[in-house]
Amino acid sequence: MLNPHREIVCPVCKVIFSQARRGRFSVLALWLAGAFAMGVLVKQVGMPPLVGFLAAGFAFGAAGIEPTPMLLELSEAGVLLLLFAVGLKLRFRNLVRFEVWGTALLHLAVMALVAGASLHYVGGLDWPIALILGTALGFSSTVLAAKMLESRRELRAFHGRVSIGILIVQDVVAVALLAATSGHSPSPYALLVLLLPLARPLLARVLDLVGHDELLVLFGAVLALAAGGWAFETLGLGNELGALVLGTLLSDHRRAQELSKAIWGLKEFLLIGFFLSIGLSGPPTTEVLVLAGLATLLMPVKAALFFWLLLRVGLRARSSFIASLSLASYSEFGLIVASNATNAGLLDSQWLVFAALIVALSFAISAPLNRIAHKIFERYEHLLTRFESERRHPDDSPISLGDADIVIMGMGRTGTGAYIYLHEHGKHVVGIDNDPAKIERHIADGRRVIYGDLEDPNFNELLNTENISAILLAVPDLEAKLFACRQLRKRGFEGLISATYLYAEERDKMAEAGCDVTHSFFAEAGTGFAISTLDRLTT
The missing domain is CATH 1.20.1530.20 (Na+/H+ antiporter like fold)
Known part of the structure; x- marks a missing residue:
């Protein structure tokens, strides 16, 4: 609410707040407008919008709004x-x-x-x-x-x-x-x-x-x-x-x-x-x-x-x-x-x-x-x-991939499908995911899946890719895939990097980040849909 006892110096503020008191503008509308304006302002200088929301609150408080x-x-x-x-x-x-x-x-x-x-x-x-x-x-x-x-x-x-x-x-x-x-x-x-x-x-x-x-x-x-x-x-x-x-x-x-x-x-x-x-x-x-x-x-x-x-x-x-x-x-x-x-x-x-x-x-x-x-x-x-201590926490230690030659990062539906296909074709595959519950379900189903955070900037430093020939990025988030590509190349990984994408403009970005092969979710889904239909027609 507005504090009627506090003097408002700014002439513009006087007009706005007097209208708010008369009900033409609700205080909620003032809050939203002020928060939006300050949020946009601080975002332009590289700070998160919440700093602008805080600043708007202090400005309103100084102006007499409670x-x-x-x-x-x-x-x-x-x-x-x-x-x-x-x-x-x-x-x-x-x-x-x-x-x-x-x-x-x-x-x-x-x-x-x-x-x-x-x-x-x-x-x-x-x-x-x-x-x-x-x-x-x-x-x-x-x-x-x-x-x-x-x-x-x-x-x-x-x-x-x-x-x-x-x-x-x-x-x-x-x-x-x-x-x-x-x-x-x-x-x-x-x-x-x-x-x-x-x-x-x-x-x-x-x-x-x-x-x-x-x-x-x-x-x-x-x-x-x-x-x-x-x-x-x-x-x-x-x-x-x-x-x-x-x-x-x-x-x-x-x-x-x-x-x-x-x-x-x-x-x-x-x-x-x-x-x-x-x-x-x-x-x-x-x-x-x-x-x-x-x-x-x-x-x-x-x-x-x-x-x-x-x-x-x-x-x-x-x-x-x-x-x-x-x-x-x-x-x-x-x-x-x-x-x-x-x-x-x-x-x-x-x-x-x-x-x-x-x-x-x-x-x-x-x-x-x-x-x-x-x-x-x-x-x-x-x-x-x-x-750093000589003692290293097991969840924060280098990641061993054993005899795997292909890594799938992200074991959702797409990653799981890729894992099953590659495993059936004789490849040594290991999946990596950052969801412990999901990992437990995969292990229960007989798949080799370990914990790893794709978006940890130090993740690729912990990942031993010496014997890895290909890495599949099967996570939906574009920024996560771009970050992983850049970090893998920065750490000297020379193998194949393959990733999925949703929109056409994402393909060029991933190629620039170091991705060798890209697959469209929609195009590949359509192809698979048609293949399944034709297989049924010919049987």
Whole structure:
């Protein structure tokens, strides 16, 4: 809503806002127009649109616009859909690994001491509340990390899975922290969530029944907002955790990826409200601005600590660096903790503004850096690799292909068909995919398929292609295929590279990237269709 007590200096703003007060323009329309304008503007200078959405929120806040309940509800819905989509790509077994829970808890302990001491001595807070707020500063933004990893298609990469696992552990700690600051503990009925795995067959059955259209989107929204969000919040466990858990229940389903894609557009639209709402938190005082500036200086410390811990558990320097950079921002949970502490009388209201400001600043700093994360690593690779441990995590080690002479990257329907054909013709084939559930199904069917992430910039360095004569790229994403071609040629692979394409303009791009043979999905499908028909006619 508009703040009638704040003076608006800009004459144009006066006209626009006066019309908004009269109802000719809705505030929602202003939000959308402002977010779009700022998003386009920052995109022109190479930054992700979400930085523009944050800037639009701060501009609106400075101009006298305050967040309305509608914006906050849309914002929360966007966050829950994002976390639900993240859950669809997770496996519970990934959370029990030491590199996940060990790193998360050790990092939180150190950050609680470092940030807590800073808040005590610099901010003047008492030790108990300083440690609570310090722990909150140790949380990383699930929204930003997931958004950045998703935009680079790295959620299924090893460093992506570790990052999201760490975030989930942080979310569990956050639930306890929120209970401590709000004075409310989880309901005794919260133990019922332990029975959720029993509901998996029913949820899977419903997912099979809803089809491929609007019911699929609605099903995802109901699970994220109602079954995950509302139900978990009612039990005192936090709606964010609920959305993650509900998504994870369906992560092994064959249609999990389709469901994730179905809710993508709705999720992206609603998340605009989240980034706007952060900027609309309120005007900071000079003291808060200074403290927020000092808090941003802790971000490199936070990232460096993640980097060091991940190296110690056996991750490569690249994986550790990319993961630590994605976890460097401050979390929206810090806002919730500060809000609860303020409502409980433990903090002054300006600390809530401080929390909002450091989250927004960390987003504005982290987002563009994450966009060029791999380029930054390559620039300083010679320095960062010196810190690698001699111990190497098995999921982050060189990939052995055995006696295979043909590699198929991407074991979906196209890759599986190619595998079967080549195997039947006496070729030694190995398939590579980044979906553990898909790999397990192929192994159960007797195929040789191993884990590998085509979009990991260091993947081809780990891949031993010495005895490989041909590599088939059977993934749908054009950028992934172009990237793989360039990396394979850059690493000296001289064998045959074959790839599929959807549109005619993609063919030339793949040839320029180093692809030798290209096949059109549509043309080859038509040829196969005709051959099958003729075979039936002649029998």
